[in-house]
Amino acid sequence: MLINLFSRAVLMSTPLLLGSLSEVFSERTGVMVTAIEGIFLMGAWAGFTAAYITGSLAMGLLYAALSGLLVAMLYAYIVVTLKQHQIVTGTAINILILGLCSFLQRVVFGVPLSPLTVEPLQKIAIPLLSKIPFIGPIFFQQNILTYSIYVLVPLGYFILYKTSLGLVIRSTGENPEAVDVSGISVSRVRFVTVSISGIICGIAGAFYSIGYLGKFTTNMIGGRGWIAFAICFLGNWNPIGAFVGTLIFGLAEAFAILMQANASTILPNELFISLPYILTIVLTISRKSFNVPSKLGVAYYEEH
Amino acid sequence: MSTPFFELKNISKYFAKVIANKDVSLSVDRGEVLALLGENGAGKSTCMKILYGLYQADEGEIFKEGERISIRTPRDAMRYKISMIQQHFSLVSAHTVTENIILGNVKGKINWKEAENTIQQLAHRYGFNVDVRKKIQDLSVGEQQKVEILKSLYLDANLLIMDEPTAVLTPQEIDNLMEFVENYSRKGNAVIFITHKLKEVMHVANRIIVMRSGRIHGNVLKEATNEMELSRMMIEHSIEELDKGEDKREAGEVCLSVQGLTVVPRNEVPLLHDVDFDIHKGEIFGIAGVSGNGQQELCMTLCGAMKPTSGSILLNNEDITHLSIRKRITLGIGYVPSDRHRYGMVMDMNLSENMFLKASYSKEWNNNGIINRKKLAETTSRMLHKYDVKAPGPYALARELSGGNQQKVIVGREVEFCGDFIIFDQPTRGLDLGAINNVHSAILKEKKNNKAIMLVSTELSEIFALCDRVAVFYKGKIQGIFRTSELDSQKIGLLMAGYTHQEVV
Numbered sequence: 122m123l124i125n126l127f128s129r130a131v132l133m134s135t136p137l138l139l140g141s142l143s144e145v146f147s148e149r150t151g152v153m154v155t156a157i158e159g160i161f162l163m164g165a166w167a168g169f170t171a172a173y174i175t176g177s178l179a180m181g182l183l184y185a186a187l188s189g190l191l192v193a194m195l196y197a198y199i200v201v202t203l204k205q206h207q208i209v210t211g212t213a214i215n216i217l218i219l220g221l222c223s224f225l226q227r228v229v230f231g232v233p234l235s236p237l238t239v240e241p242l243q244k245i246a247i248p249l250l251s252k253i254p255f256i257g258p259i260f261f262q263q264n265i266l267t268y269s270i271y272v273l274v275p276l277g278y279f280i281l282y283k284t285s286l287g288l289v290i291r292s293t294g295e296n297p298e299a300v301d302v303s304g305i306s307v308s309r310v311r312f313v314t315v316s317i318s319g320i321i322c323g324i325a326g327a328f329y330s331i332g333y334l335g336k337f338t339t340n341m342i343g344g345r346g347w348i349a350f351a352i353c354f355l356g357n358w359n360p361i362g363a364f365v366g367t368l369i370f371g372l373a374e375a376f377a378i379l380m381q382a383n384a385s386t387i388l389p390n391e392l393f394i395s396l397p398y399i400l401t402i403v404l405t406i407s408r409k410s411f412n413v414p415s416k417l418g419v420a421y422y423e424e425h
Numbered sequence: 426m427s428t429p430f431f432e433l434k435n436i437s438k439y440f441a442k443v444i445a446n447k448d449v450s451l452s453v454d455r456g457e458v459l460a461l462l463g464e465n466g467a468g469k470s471t472c473m474k475i476l477y478g479l480y481q482a483d484e485g486e487i488f489k490e491g492e493r494i495s496i497r498t499p500r501d502a503m504r505y506k507i508s509m510i511q512q513h514f515s516l517v518s519a520h521t522v523t524e525n526i527i528l529g530n531v532k533g534k535i536n537w538k539e540a541e542n543t544i545q546q547l548a549h550r551y552g553f554n555v556d557v558r559k560k561i562q563d564l565s566v567g568e569q570q571k572v573e574i575l576k577s578l579y580l581d582a583n584l585l586i587m588d589e590p591t592a593v594l595t596p597q598e599i600d601n602l603m604e605f606v607e608n609y610s611r612k613g614n615a616v617i618f619i620t621h622k623l624k625e626v627m628h629v630a631n632r633i634i635v636m637r638s639g640r641i642h643g644n645v646l647k648e649a650t651n652e653m654e655l656s657r658m659m660i661e662h663s664i665e666e667l668d669k670g671e672d673k674r675e676a677g678e679v680c681l682s683v684q685g686l687t688v689v690p691r692n693e694v695p696l697l698h699d700v701d702f703d704i705h706k707g708e709i710f711g712i713a714g715v716s717g718n719g720q721q722e723l724c725m726t727l728c729g730a731m732k733p734t735s736g737s738i739l740l741n742n743e744d745i746t747h748l749s750i751r752k753r754i755t756l757g758i759g760y761v762p763s764d765r766h767r768y769g770m771v772m773d774m775n776l777s778e779n780m781f782l783k784a785s786y787s788k789e790w791n792n793n794g795i796i797n798r799k800k801l802a803e804t805t806s807r808m809l810h811k812y813d814v815k816a817p818g819p820y821a822l823a824r825e826l827s828g829g830n831q832q833k834v835i836v837g838r839e840v841e842f843c844g845d846f847i848i849f850d851q852p853t854r855g856l857d858l859g860a861i862n863n864v865h866s867a868i869l870k871e872k873k874n875n876k877a878i879m880l881v882s883t884e885l886s887e888i889f890a891l892c893d894r895v896a897v898f899y900k901g902k903i904q905g906i907f908r909t910s911e912l913d914s915q916k917i918g919l920l921m922a923g924y925t926h927q928e929v930v
Contacts, residue, residue, distance in 0.1 A: 295517040
C-alpha cells in the first residue's frame, strides 16, 4: 500500500516537474509563462488526438510537443516581441485554448457513443534497479516520461549553474541591460527559452491524456498548470527546489486518488481532491523568503 | 598626419523629435585621453553609444585605423576592442564579480576556478583590490566601477569609453581612477572620458572636445586652453554669480532638532545610527557623503515615510516623531526628493494635478471633495511663471517637460506649500547648468525668507557654494558637523571615505 502510494506520487509528480522546470528557466529570463495551463491542455488534446488517429504514442508525444511549441511561440510573440502584459496575455490564451480544445474535440470526433480511449504509456521496469526492495518499485517501474525527469533535474541544474548559457539565462532575468550591453539579444534569449518551455509543457500536458489515463476531457488539466507555476515560486526558481516541490504535490495527488478509491472514509471525497490546491495556497503563504528574479514580468526595451 | 586610431565622420542621429547629434566628427589616437565635455543633453552619450553599437547613426561613418567599419551591436564593438562603461552600471547585482565579468564572454561549460583565477590575477595586475567571489550587491559603488573596468580589461579592450565615471565616487576614488586612466593610456590604449566637470577634464585629458546641443563646439589641446574658455564653449548663456548671503555666526532660533535618531531594520546593520543635529532658521544645513550612506533614510524619516527605531524629531519644539506624513506637511515640512520620477511627480498627469498632489485637502481648491480646477490652474500658472518653468501651461503633462523644468515645478510646489523647513535631496542631480543655477537661486531665496533648509548633496561644490554648516555622513553615522569655511574638499573627502575627524586634522 505504501509502495503503491509513493510509486503513484512519483508518477503524478512527473508532469508537474516538467511544467515547473520549464517555468524555472523561463522565469529566470524574466518571463512568466502564464499560458502554462493552456499549453498543458493543448498538449493533452493534441497528444491524445494524434495517438488515437495514428495509433502511435510516439506520434502523440511529437504532436503534443509541437502544439505546445506553437502556443508558447504565440505567447512569446505577444509578451516578448510586442511587450504586452504577461498575466493578461496568459489569461487570454488560457481561455482561448479551453474553447479551442472543446471545439476541435467536437470537430474531430463528433459526439462519440462510447468513450474514446488509447492504451496509455506502458511502465518499463529497469532491470536490476527495479528489484531493489521498496526503492525499486517506487522509482524504477515507471513510464518513459517519468524516467526523463531523473535526467532533466540534474541536467537543468547543470545548465543553469555551470554553463555560459545558464549564466546568460540567469542574468537576463536579473538585469537584461547587462546582457544587452554584452552584445546578447535579450529578446532572443527570452523567446527561445519560452519556446523550449512550450515544447516541454506540451509533453507534460500529454502525460495526463496519453501517459496516464488514456483518454481526453477538456477539464482534465484542472489547474495543474497553475500548480506547476506555483511550484516554481515555492522551489525558489531552482531545479532542485522544483523537484522537491513536485514530489510533495505528487504525493498529495496520489493520496487523493487513493482516498477516492477507498471510498470508505468519513471525510468527503471532494476534500481529498482539493488537497493539492489547498496545499498550494498554504505553502505559498508560508514560504518566507523568495529570490525572485528582479526583472520577472518586466518587458525589456532594447535601446537600439 | 598619422591615421587616427578611431575616427567618427559626420555622424548624425535623430530621435523622433530632437536632433541628438548633428554632423559630429571626432577622432582619438592611441595613447590619448580624450575628454568629451558638455552639459547634460548635449549629445555626448548618444555619440558614444553610436560608437559602441547601442544606437545606430542615421548618417555618417566610423573608421578604425583608416579602415571603414560597421558597428551594429555592442558585440561588433567588442570585436573592434571597444568597451564602454555606462553611467549607470550594467551589472547583475545578485551575481558575483566573476559571473558578471564572464557574462557573454564564455562558451559551454564554465570552469569557475580558472575564470576566478584569471580575473583575480587581472585585478592584481592593475592594483584593483576586488574579491572576485563577492556579489555585486555587497560592493561599494567605487568597487562596482572597478568591476566594470575589469570587464573591459578582460575583453582586452584598446578603446575605453567612460560615461560620467566620477559622478558617484569619493575624491580619493576619483584620484585612483585618474591614475588608472593615465597608466592605461600610457600602454598605447585610448580613453574617451565623458564628463561635464571642468576640473576633471583639466586633470586627466590630453585633448578636449566640447559639445553643445548635439554639435561639436570646440576641439582643443589641454595646454592650449583653460577652464574659463571651456566653460564659455560649453554654455551658451553665462551664469550669474551666486550670493551666498552672510555667513551668520549667531544663528537664529532652532527650527528642526534631531536627537539620537536611529533606524535599524530587523536583524540588519543600522541605516541611521544615533544622528544628532539642529537646523536653525535662516540656515542651509548640508548633508554630505557618498550616496547610499544614510542620506535617503534620513530624508524619509524626517518627512515621515520611514519610522525611526529610536530617537526623536522636534519641529519648532514640537515632537513630530510619531506624526503621519500628512500632519508633517501641514506643520510645514517641504521635501524635494532625489528621485523625482519615483517620488516627486506623476509623469502622466498634468502640472496642476501634480501641484494638487501635495495639498489635495487644502480648502482653497477642495470643495467637499470636488476640485476647483480653475483656481488650481490659476495658482499653477502663477507658480510656473514665478519659478521660470518652461512649460506650455498648467495642463501640460509632466512627462513633456525637460528634467530641469520638472525639478523647478517640484521645487516651486514644495517651497510654496511649506512653512518652515524644506528638505532638498540632491536637487540638482542630472540637471544642466542653467537649471542648477535656477534651483540654487530658489534655495538661497528661501534662506533669505528665514526658512530652515536641509540640503543633501553628493556634489561637494554644491555644498561649499550654498551651505552654512555641513554634516558628513558615513554608513549612517555623522562623521562630524562643521562650518563649511572650516573644511576643504580634501578633508571632506577623507571624512566621506570613513576617516574620523581626529585622523583628518
